[in-house]
Amino acid sequence: MADPAMPVADAVSLRGVTKVYDNGTVALGPLDLTVRKGEFVSLLGSSGCGKSTALRIIAGLIQPSSGSINVATRNGRSIGFVFQEPTLMPWSSVWENVRLPLKLAHVAKVESDVRVNDALAQVGLAEFAESYPRELSGGMKMRVSLARALVTDPDILLMDEPFAALDEITRFRLNNDLLTLWRRLGKTVIFVTHSVFESVYLSQRVIVMTQRPGRIHAEHRIDSPEPRDDDFRTSVAYAAHCREVSQALMQASGPEAGL
Amino acid sequence: MNGLEPLPSATREATSRSKARWLRVLPPLVVLALGVLAWDLIVRLGEIPPYLLPGPFLVLSTLIADWDILSASLAVTLLTALEGFVAAAVGGIALALLFNRSRWLEYSLLPYAIVLQVTPVIAIAPLMLIYLPQQTAVVMCAWIVAFFPVLANTTLGLNSVDRNLAGLFQLYGASRSQTLRYLKLPAALPYILGGMRIAGGLSLIGAVAAEIAAGAAGAGSGLAYRISESSYRLNIPRMFAALLLLSAAGVVIYMLLALVSHGVLRRWHESALRKEN
Numbered sequence: 048m049a050d051p052a053m054p055v056a057d058a059v060s061l062r063g064v065t066k067v068y069d070n071g072t073v074a075l076g077p078l079d080l081t082v083r084k085g086e087f088v089s090l091l092g093s094s095g096c097g098k099s100t101a102l103r104i105i106a107g108l109i110q111p112s113s114g115s116i117n118v119a120t121r122n123g124r125s126i127g128f129v130f131q132e133p134t135l136m137p138w139s140s141v142w143e144n145v146r147l148p149l150k151l152a153h154v155a156k157v158e159s160d161v162r163v164n165d166a167l168a169q170v171g172l173a174e175f176a177e178s179y180p181r182e183l184s185g186g187m188k189m190r191v192s193l194a195r196a197l198v199t200d201p202d203i204l205l206m207d208e209p210f211a212a213l214d215e216i217t218r219f220r221l222n223n224d225l226l227t228l229w230r231r232l233g234k235t236v237i238f239v240t241h242s243v244f245e246s247v248y249l250s251q252r253v254i255v256m257t258q259r260p261g262r263i264h265a266e267h268r269i270d271s272p273e274p275r276d277d278d279f280r281t282s283v284a285y286a287a288h289c290r291e292v293s294q295a296l297m298q299a300s301g302p303e304a305g306l
Numbered sequence: 307m308n309g310l311e312p313l314p315s316a317t318r319e320a321t322s323r324s325k326a327r328w329l330r331v332l333p334p335l336v337v338l339a340l341g342v343l344a345w346d347l348i349v350r351l352g353e354i355p356p357y358l359l360p361g362p363f364l365v366l367s368t369l370i371a372d373w374d375i376l377s378a379s380l381a382v383t384l385l386t387a388l389e390g391f392v393a394a395a396v397g398g399i400a401l402a403l404l405f406n407r408s409r410w411l412e413y414s415l416l417p418y419a420i421v422l423q424v425t426p427v428i429a430i431a432p433l434m435l436i437y438l439p440q441q442t443a444v445v446m447c448a449w450i451v452a453f454f455p456v457l458a459n460t461t462l463g464l465n466s467v468d469r470n471l472a473g474l475f476q477l478y479g480a481s482r483s484q485t486l487r488y489l490k491l492p493a494a495l496p497y498i499l500g501g502m503r504i505a506g507g508l509s510l511i512g513a514v515a516a517e518i519a520a521g522a523a524g525a526g527s528g529l530a531y532r533i534s535e536s537s538y539r540l541n542i543p544r545m546f547a548a549l550l551l552l553s554a555a556g557v558v559i560y561m562l563l564a565l566v567s568h569g570v571l572r573r574w575h576e577s578a579l580r581k582e583n
Contacts, residue, residue, distance in 0.1 A: 106477055108473045108476060126477065130473075132470060134471055136492065138490075138492045138495070138574045139492075147488070151478045151488075198401075
C-alpha cells in the first residue's frame with residue numbers, strides 16, 4: 048500500500064526544511080525529522096517557534112523555502128488536520144461538517160453516509176449529528192473537528208495545539224480519547240503543543256524545539272508502557288519525564304524565555 | 307424539591323421576554339399617537355388652510371378617496387424599485403465575485419463603482435432621461451444607488467472567510483467552484499443579506515429621485531410623479547397621502563428583507579440568534 052519510493056517504516060521525513068517568510072522572518076529550520084508509521088510524536092516549543100509552520104509544511108498548506116519532504120500516504124489527500132480552533136462551518140450541521148472532506152472528493156452518498164456515521168460514533172457524538180456547531184460546547188466542537196479529520200481514514204493525523212483552548216477537565220478527557228483512538232486505529236500522529244505535560248502524557252517521542260528559527264533542540268523518548276491512563280498522569284515516571292522535558296524546553300527557549 | 311423554590315427560570319425568562327417586546331412596541335406607538343394629536347391640534351387651533359397643511363384625518367380621507375390613482379402609481383413605483391433592486395442584487399454579487407477572482411479587475415473597476423456611488427443620483431437622472439427611454443432610465447437610477455452596498459458588502463464577506471477553513475478546503479483538494487459554493491458564498495451570506503437590506507430602501511429612493519426628474523420633464527405615472535404633480539396643483543392633501551404611501555412602502559420593503567435575512571440565518575448566525583443575558 049505504501050509508496051515504494053519511501054522507506055517502508057517511515058511515514059514522514061523532512062530533510063533540511065526551512066521557511067523564510069516574505070518579510071524576511073526566518074521561521075523554521077533547517078529541520079530534519081523522521082516519523083515512523085504508527086508513531087505518536089509531539090513537537091513541543093514556545094509560541095512562535097515555528098512548530099505550527101512545520102506542521103503546515105507537512106500538510107502541504109504552505110511551501111518550504113528549501114529542503115525536501117516525503118510523506119508516505121496511499122494518495123495525496125490521506126492527511127487529516129486538526130486546527131487549534133475547531134474550524135467548523137457554522138452554517139452547516141455537525142453531520143455536514145464531518146462529511147465535507149468526502150463531499151469535496153465526490154464520494155458517493157451511500158458510502159459517505161456510512162463513513163460519517165462511523166466517524167461521529169468514534170468520537171462519541173452520534174446523537175449530535177443534526178446539531179449546529181454553535182449549539183455545542185468547546186470540547187464537543189473539537190470532537191467534531193477530530194471526526195472530520197478521521198472521516199477520510201487518513202494515514203497521518205496532524206494536530207496543531209488542538210486542545211489548547213479547552214479547560215483542563217475536558218482536555219484530559221480528550222487526551223484519553225485521542226490515545227484510545229490512536230491505539231485502535233494505528234494512525235501516525237504528529238501533535239503540536241506548548242504543554243510539557245500534554246506532550247509527555249500522549250507521545251512516544253517528544254521533540255523539543257528552539258526559539259525562532261525553530262530547530263530541534265532535543266529529543267526525548269517516553270518509554271512508559273501502554274495503555275496510559277489517568278494513573279500514569281500521577282505516576283513517578285510521568286513526573287520524571289516531565290521534569291526532564293521541562294528542563295530541555297527551558298534550555299531551548301533561552302534565558303529570556305521566562306520574561 | 308420543596309415548595310420554597312424560586313419561580314422556575316423558564317417562566318421568569320418568558321415574562322421578561324414578553325415585557326421586552328412590549329417595551330419595543332408601545333413607546334413608538336405612543337409617540338405616533340401624540341404626534342398625530344399635536345398635528346391635528348395645530349391645524350385646528352391655528353385654522354391652517356388645507357393647501358398649506360392638511361390635518362391628519364383629511365390626509366387619511368384623501369388616501370381613501372384617491373386610492374385608485376395612488377395605488378396604481380404605487381404599483382408603478384414599486385415595480386421600478388423591484389427591478390432596480392433585483393438588478394442591483396444580481397449585479398452587485400456578480401461584480402463582487404469577479405473582483406474576488408481577479409485582483410486586476412477589482413483595481414481597474416472599483417474606483418468607477420465608487421464614483422457612481424458618490425455622485426448624487428438626482429444629478430444623474432436628467433442625463434439618463436436624455437439618453438434612455440424613460441422607464442429604463444428610472445430603473446437604471448434605482449440600480450445605480452442600490453448596487454454599491456451589495457457590491458461592497460459581498461466583497462467584504464468574500465474576504466472574511468476563515469483562513470483555517472480555507473486551508474482545510476485546500477488540504478482536501480477542493481476545486482475553485484467547490485470552494486466558492488461550499489465556503490465563500492455561505493460565509494459571505496450574512497454580509498450579502500445586509501447589503502441587500504440597505505439596497506432595498508435605496509432602490510426605492512433611486513426610483514423616486516428619477517421619477518421626480520422625469521416628472522419635471524412632464525411625463526410619468528409613479529408615486530413621485532404624483533407628488534410633484536399634486537404640488538403644481540396645490541393638492542397638498544394628496545401630496546401627503548402619496549408621501550405616506552412611499553414611507554409605508556419603504557418600511558414594508560425593509561421589514562420583508564429583514565424577515566428573509568432572519569429566516570435564512572436563523573440556525574447559525576449570531577445576528578439572528580435570540581439574545582440571552
